[in-house]
Amino acid sequence: MVDLVIPEDFCLNDVKPTGETNHADGENKHFIWGDGNSEGAAFSNDEVKAAYEEHGEEQVPLGIHGTTVAVDWDSCTAQGSCFSVCPVQTFQWYRTEKDIPAVDCKGETFEGTGLTEQDERLDYSDKSQPIREHDCTICMACQEACPEGAIRIEASNLEWHEKAAGTFVQMPSSGGGPHAGH
Numbered sequence: 001m002v003d004l005v006i007p008e009d010f011c012l013n014d015v016k017p018t019g020e021t022n023h024a025d026g027e028n029k030h031f032i033w034g035d036g037n038s039e040g041a042a043f044s045n046d047e048v049k050a051a052y053e054e055h056g057e058e059q060v061p062l063g064i065h066g067t068t069v070a071v072d073w074d075s076c077t078a079q080g081s082c083f084s085v086c087p088v089q090t091f092q093w094y095r096t097e098k099d100i101p102a103v104d105c106k107g108e109t110f111e112g113t114g115l116t117e118q119d120e121r122l123d124y125s126d127k128s129q130p131i132r133e134h135d136c137t138i139c140m141a142c143q144e145a146c147p148e149g150a151i152r153i154e155a156s157n158l159e160w161h162e163k164a165a166g167t168f169v170q171m172p173s174s175g176g177g178p179h180a181g182h
């Protein structure tokens with residue numbers, strides 16, 4: 001397995017998301033973290049660079065999309081390995097729903113109608129968008145499959161997603177754990 005690109009603490013403590021992408025169901029969203037990294041694999045990948053040129057778009061740093069299912073869009077080279085292994089279709093090719101520059105996904109709402117098969121990318125400037133992050137079963141298959149190490153799966157990051165969303169509820173501490181009183 002290749003090393004993971006996303007650091008373990010990318011969303012922890014005082015880090016605030018730099019944006020979000022909404023799901024049209026009105027209930028779910030995924031956050032975007034960091035300012036991006038122009039050293040990411042996408043910036044030196046010929047297929048990605050050619051696709052941006054074809055669109056007439058400048059390739060700019062994009063950051064990490066998702067919190068429990070975190071995809072570094074600057075390292076995503078649209079290979080689609082995550083699509084082929086995910087049992088619950090967490091990911092969609094964002095450009096097959098909305099063909100807009102990736103940087104403009106910040107603040108956008110997506111229906112989740114984008115294509116979900118490995119080779120259905122619009123082109124190599126497309127990205128794996130964790131539009132159904134909330135459906136992830138934490139099977140870890142995509143993290144293991146990504147050839148760029150661009151995905152980090154971290155169930156415990158749900159707390160940081162909920163804090164960013166304002167839905168975090170502190171569980172009362174009983175001090176005794178599940179077997180207290182026995």
Ligand code: SF4
Nearest residue numbers: 086136137139140142
């Ligand atoms: S961990 Fe498994 S269920 Fe979750 S996004 Fe990756 S492949 Fe899909």
